[in-house]
Amino acid sequence: MPAADTISPLVAGLWLLNIVLDSGGQLAFKAAAGDETAGDGLARWKHMAARPWLWLGVGCYVVEFLVWIAFLSLVPLSEGVLLGSINIVAIMVAGRILFGEKLTRLRIAGIALVTLGVAIVGLGG
Template sequence: MPPLALALWLFNVVIDTGGQLAFKAAAGHPQAGEGLARWRHMARRPWLWIGIGCYVAEFLAWIAFLSLVPLSEGVLLGSINIVALMLAGRLLFGEKLTRLRVIGMLLVSVGVAVVGAGA
């Protein structure tokens, strides 16, 4: 893989994981309230906007990355994001990694990679 593609891929993993974690931080806030009040609470705090910013940056980085590597290779490498988020959820939100959850996440991850490899 060319160095630029490798850099773009690493950037994508970081920004995708970071964006999802920001969304979780926004959505899971315990004092957010219900219904419309919950959305107002989220909109007034930075997490939601950080998440949206990451999405936009990721969209551009992903298009640039796919212009350098074949789509199948791209999808294959994208499946790493599932594992990255599993570990980050454990570290930052204390999410329990039960055996069944780990098996489930790894199966999905391998499945996405296999679909990508078969494209």
């Protein structure tokens, strides 16, 4: 494999940061939306706006937007979107750990296949 095709530390760092921000954002929104004491309608939005979760989610997404632009400017787009698919896996694993969401057999198969595909693209250059 030619050296130019291997993933640089900057690209790897941006990729990892994207995973952290994407999962962090989704989990923060989940925490904001899942608050049972929030009430309904406008009151619910006020309740959420007065707590950090919603804003943490927004902040994660804003930074992720920039990180993703930087990431894609350094890798071919066709490779970048494939590597980015790992976010699907990260969020399901995080949902399992933090919210006890079920991992059915079909889900595990899906997670394994997506991970395999990302590994092929990432390691195969």
